[in-house]
Amino acid sequence: MRNDLNTVLRRVADYAAQYRAASPQRPHRPALSYTEMRERFAAPLPQKGAELSSLVDDLVQLAEPGLGAMTGPRFYGWVIGGTHEAGMAADWLTSTWGQNAGNQVASPAAAAAEEIAGRWLLELLDLPREASVGFVTGATVANFTGLAAARGEVLRRAGWDCNADGLFGAPKVTVLIGEEAHSTIFPALRFLGLGERRIVSIEADAEGRMRAAAFADAMRKVEGPAIAILQAGHINSGAFDPFEEIIPLAREHGAWTHVDGAFGLWARAGKTTRHLAKGIELADSWGTDGHKWLQTPHDSGFVIVRDQNAHRQAMSMTASYLPPSEMERNPADYVPELSRRARGFATWAMIRALGEEGIAQMVDRHCALARRLADNLAEEPGIAILNEVVLNQVAVQFGEDLDAEAADRINRAVIARIQEDAECFVGGALWRGRQIMRVSVINAATGEADIDRSAEAMRHAYRAIRQAGTARAI
Numbered sequence: 001m002r003n004d005l006n007t008v009l010r011r012v013a014d015y016a017a018q019y020r021a022a023s024p025q026r027p028h029r030p031a032l033s034y035t036e037m038r039e040r041f042a043a044p045l046p047q048k049g050a051e052l053s054s055l056v057d058d059l060v061q062l063a064e065p066g067l068g069a070m071t072g073p074r075f076y077g078w079v080i081g082g083t084h085e086a087g088m089a090a091d092w093l094t095s096t097w098g099q100n101a102g103n104q105v106a107s108p109a110a111a112a113a114e115e116i117a118g119r120w121l122l123e124l125l126d127l128p129r130e131a132s133v134g135f136v137t138g139a140t141v142a143n144f145t146g147l148a149a150a151r152g153e154v155l156r157r158a159g160w161d162c163n164a165d166g167l168f169g170a171p172k173v174t175v176l177i178g179e180e181a182h183s184t185i186f187p188a189l190r191f192l193g194l195g196e197r198r199i200v201s202i203e204a205d206a207e208g209r210m211r212a213a214a215f216a217d218a219m220r221k222v223e224g225p226a227i228a229i230l231q232a233g234h235i236n237s238g239a240f241d242p243f244e245e246i247i248p249l250a251r252e253h254g255a256w257t258h259v260d261g262a263f264g265l266w267a268r269a270g271k272t273t274r275h276l277a278k279g280i281e282l283a284d285s286w287g288t289d290g291h292k293w294l295q296t297p298h299d300s301g302f303v304i305v306r307d308q309n310a311h312r313q314a315m316s317m318t319a320s321y322l323p324p325s326e327m328e329r330n331p332a333d334y335v336p337e338l339s340r341r342a343r344g345f346a347t348w349a350m351i352r353a354l355g356e357e358g359i360a361q362m363v364d365r366h367c368a369l370a371r372r373l374a375d376n377l378a379e380e381p382g383i384a385i386l387n388e389v390v391l392n393q394v395a396v397q398f399g400e401d402l403d404a405e406a407a408d409r410i411n412r413a414v415i416a417r418i419q420e421d422a423e424c425f426v427g428g429a430l431w432r433g434r435q436i437m438r439v440s441v442i443n444a445a446t447g448e449a450d451i452d453r454s455a456e457a458m459r460h461a462y463r464a465i466r467q468a469g470t471a472r473a474i
């Protein structure tokens, strides 16, 4: 039995190393569609168990054609980190050890690694050192958790205990949020009983940044408890809300300020980007991802709350009225779940692998690469860059010389062509009412040669589509 396990795990390790080594050469798109993959996986419920070695082989054989090239250095879809080898290795160990990270008595190692990694995060992101950190699945849940702390605290200040009385009959909480906030914030608010009519949407400028004057006007009109949600890193433009202006305004009115910084919070860790997130440290809570810029494997996000007590009152399973104690930090007191993966190991490993300097260099490099790509594409007649490339995101429009409808059609066709050619992977988005191609440079493996090769593939796809279009028109 042991020998068998040894053989299988070695095979998995060999396969993993080969898969990783081949990632740069692999076509940067899944070979089969979801429908095809469903047929591939379709099978009756297994009646008898299978041998470990054969099921591992089966899984590889079945899954491989339907894998997205997310570990590839020319993958720019959505905003997705590359799952760095160091994080991957730590993740294997995490599964090997089978730790339930919910409490520190059961797994002192998991709790300690998490606590230390949490402190490192506060230093890297230069946030208040007294803040508490919860290890969650991603920014969606990080934002949810930060906003739960916010809701409890603003109601407490208004004389309402929502842990005891819930929201029925509670003072109405107003949520101020930029009109270009990320879509995942809205379900987070819904889970918290803060429905659409509680939300005041604040006008944004062309880059998607909240207008401070519009915020000030809206804030003035608010009566009662309020939460302001700001954004670091707009999904299309990479832009940052004006924290230095907005946070003090919110504070004056006693509002809690939460920042969604899923990837943008990492601008704090770069040397060339730090200024973009100035004033962000004034907020009350922050949500960010490990699996985007920090390159951990997936299911990794962090919620950071300045007031530990507010954090624990929102999330603690047992004694919500206990004062926080440094020595007694129970991982479950800062997140919605009890039993969970020991996420601290992969985070610890990534920070240990890259170091503060390596992380700064990676963030700076990705931003320089995004500008390099934008400059390259802008040289091609008919291609426009729609955003100020301040971070790692590039919003591209093909066919800028055409009317809106034709340009939108061309953009969809070019994206489909780029995906089909599979030299690199990009996705589309609707922004300012127009179809765009969105590029996110956020994989640690991406280098200059990848960027130049991708720009060439994008320009090639664009020319091919324009020529085909012209031929059809004639």
Ligand SMILES: *Cc1c(COP(=O)(O)O)cnc(C)c1O
Binding pocket: 079, 137, 138, 139, 140, 141, 182, 184, 185, 233, 234, 235, 260, 261, 262, 263, 289, 301
């Ligand atoms: C990705 C993202 C989220 C959601 O993060 P998940 O890790 O997918 O849960 C929220 N806000 C912004 C700005 C994002 O880019």
